[in-house]
Amino acid sequence: MSEFRFSPNPNRAHLVKWQPWSPAAFTKAQEEDKPVLLSISAVWCYWCHVMDDDTYSDPEVQDLLNEHFVTIRVDNDHRPDINARYNVGGWPTTAFLTGHGGLIGGATYLPPEQLISMITEFAEAYKNDRPTLYTQARDLLNTRKDHAQRFVASSQLEESMTDRVSRIVVGSYDATNGGFGSEPKFPNPSILRFLNHQYRTTGEDFFASMLIKTLDSLSDGQVHDSSDGGFFRHCAQADWTQPQYEKMLEDNLRLAREFLDASILLDRPKYRKTAKQTFDYLLEQLYDPVVPGFRGSQGAHSDYFSLSPDQRTADARPESDPSCYASNNGLAVTVLLDAAWKLGDLSLQTKALQTLETLDSAARSGSFSHVYSEQGPSDVPAFFTDW
CATH class of the missing domain: 3.40.30.10 (Glutaredoxin)
Incomplete structure (x- = not known):
């Protein structure tokens, strides 16, 4: 490398x-x-x-x-x-x-x-x-x-914390376009996860409404690559247009999980389909069987991604980052094993266990690193978030 x-x-x-x-x-x-x-x-x-x-x-x-x-x-x-x-x-x-x-x-x-x-x-x-x-x-x-x-965590979790977060989320909600905040617009899967949790625990319909509006806008907007699968990192406009074309492993793992969980919670088959398409993208374009593990990202390439599906060719597809990152591959193991059970998809379980073996064998041998590639672990030490 x-x-x-x-x-x-x-x-x-x-x-x-x-x-x-x-x-x-x-x-x-x-x-x-x-x-x-x-x-x-x-x-x-x-x-x-x-x-x-x-x-x-x-x-x-x-x-x-x-x-x-x-x-x-x-x-x-x-x-x-x-x-x-x-x-x-x-x-x-x-x-x-x-x-x-x-x-x-x-x-x-x-x-x-x-x-x-x-x-x-x-x-x-x-x-x-x-x-x-x-x-x-x-x-x-x-x-x-x-x-x-000012951001050092308190030793005690305030009972009002979820209420405070709820007010912030509701205050930043874009009722017209779905999502949160203004441009540039990011999918923010952590907020989607919070909405899912709040609806499950409170039963308040407005949490479900925000979740549905946002997931619909994401799956139907230009931030979603309906041809190759997966989601781009963000859009320049609040209405989910003018995407910045890079695709990140972490974002797509978290978004696939939120679509799948919402499909179960809200009984919406459309979300299950979007989740499955995103997992297919991850396995087909970011999974490296040589490592084995998932590559960190696929680069922005406006010339390719602006083409219609029938104009795209595999040899013109943007290269993915050859590096695999321990923290995000740990997330991949967790998300894929959960999805394998919910979707009944053994291919997800297989890839998750292969990735886990890469991380586990490195940890047991003393070569655990933040960065892996087909050449093996790098000399970049593992960080706290990698363990």
Whole structure:
């Protein structure tokens, strides 16, 4: 597996002198007295591809970065810990750091002219006004700490918690289009799960109404790939149009589970069919029998997904991420075993048990990792969420 992962389109982003995240990269920055530009990218991310194809392939950008910065490239899915610490609002993240790793600021996608302006200004400030930047980094760290502290879980679960969550959910509900919030619109399977639970436990019809409206909108909207199966990550518009075409393993597992459970709770065969189509997609396009396990995502490719079903060909289908992630494969085992029982589908049980054996054998042998591929486990250590 390549150390760095770039857009699948022809590009010259590799001409930036990328370093992996390591103590050596920061030692280099300190010895050369340079700031760090950290790029956090994802193989499924459309705008990450654009930034590779256009911005990081621009010769002026390459020259400025190679002269004035130590550049570090991180894959979001491989290193969720680094993403959690440094992401500045989405992907790609373009973060400016001190030589000791302090976050000073950043942005998401930047076209070449904007990045040239930012790196020129930042390099000048790092050279001539470094105390101000270090103060800015300290203030930003304190702000993030204060923000995180507000979300520390209480030692006791308040009895009113479900009522509070219900009010938030109802307040964000889009009665016109289904779903929650405004654009960009995400399916939010965790909210669907909450609605299912609330209807089962309270019998209140408005929970069922929100669930039905949202599931109908998802299955009938452009966020659902009715041709190949599966759901795209989100839509640009509130009415579930203009989808962003990447498909995520975790999202599709959770959505398949919610459609299947709702089909039983509400006696709606249509939802069962949607769930079955989504499981079929996962087995046909994301399951890797060599690992064995489920690949993490399928990349965005508007040229392919905008075609009608009869125009699509298998050889033009976007590649899936060859990496399998322990946390999401653990989720796959749980969801597929449950679905195998509810659907009476032994193929789901077989794939779940094969995936479980991959994880279990790695754990027993001491090679348990966050990332797997056909070449075996990587050197990325397992995180708490993987166990």
